[in-house]
Amino acid sequence: MNVMNVLNQIMQQASGSPSGGGSQSGMELNKVVQNVGTQFRGGQGGSRGVDVKSLLGGGALGLMLGSKRGRKMGGTALKYGALAGVGVLAWKAYQNYQDNARGGPQPMATHNQGQPIEQLQGQAQERRGLEILQAMIMAARADGHIDANERTILTQEIEKLGPDDELHAWIQQQFDAPLDAAELARNADSPQASREIYLVSAIMIDNQNPMERAWLDQLANALKLEPELARQLDHQVQSAA
Known part of the structure; x- marks a missing residue:
């Protein structure tokens, strides 16, 4: 399945980059995230900004977010640009969580944590991409x-972004499947995947909507995220706005 092609273009919509619908259109995900990662490692939000009108006005992401009746424009909408760096931000949240637990920056245990999606390749990246796309669809349905x-x-x-028949069938299954946080959590291939699933869900939901906030809390519990780690992930989402 060409899930990363679809996910790349949705993330381009989130970052305000143009998306043409072909497999070679727009910027590569790794290039987008390299820029975002450099900004956040340097402690600055950068100057690119997000084209909110383009973001919410059309495309797959705009339609997913547009289904949220009454969603407000402005600062809340700006957080969707964080989708372009979901792996980087999830890893940064883990670093902050570890630093706080140890009382300051120290060598961090990374054994068996898994890699950010931007560092994966081949089938490993495709699998993580499916996990991220599944989380996005479930959050949009919440x-x-x-x-x-x-x-x-x-x-x-989504069809315009070029999915194959297998991916098309999988997407239809996600619309028909029950909202099951435990099932989504079981699909996570590593602790880093769990953090990315939560973070992308936090980007998609509206915290002012009780149903969506309840879904996010249920997901955090299913993913077995420590409350402080969940707070760090939430903070990364909000600081990206």
């Missing part, structure tokens, strides 16, 4: 507002 018509339009928008 408020119960994707109706049959919206689902059809969203499917058409």
Whole structure:
């Protein structure tokens, strides 16, 4: 399945980059994230900003977010640019969590933590991409507002990004499947994957919506995230705005 092609282009929409729909269009995910990662490692948010009108006005991501009735523009919308650096931000949250637990910066235990999605290759990256895309779709459904018509339009928008028949069938399964945080958590291939699943879900949801916030809390519990680590992940999302 060409899941990374689809995910790359959705992330480009989030970062305000143009998306043409072909496998070679736009910027490569690794290039996008390299820029974002440099900004955050340097402690600065950068100057690119996010084209909010482009972000919420169309495309697969815009439709997923557009299903949230009453979502506000402005600072809340700006956080979606964090999608372009989900692996970098999830890893940074883990670093901060470890530093706080130890009382300051120290060598961090990384054994069996897994790698950020941007560092993976081949089948490992495709598998992580499926986990991330599944988390995005479930978060978009968490408020119960994707109706049959919206689902059809969203499917058409994703089709424009070039999914194959296998990926198309998988996407349809995600729309039909029950919202199951435990199942989503079981698909995580590493602790880093768990952090990325939570972080991308936190980006997608509206904290002011009780149903969506309840989904995120349920997911944190299913992923077995420590409360402080979940707070660090939430902080990375908010600081990206």
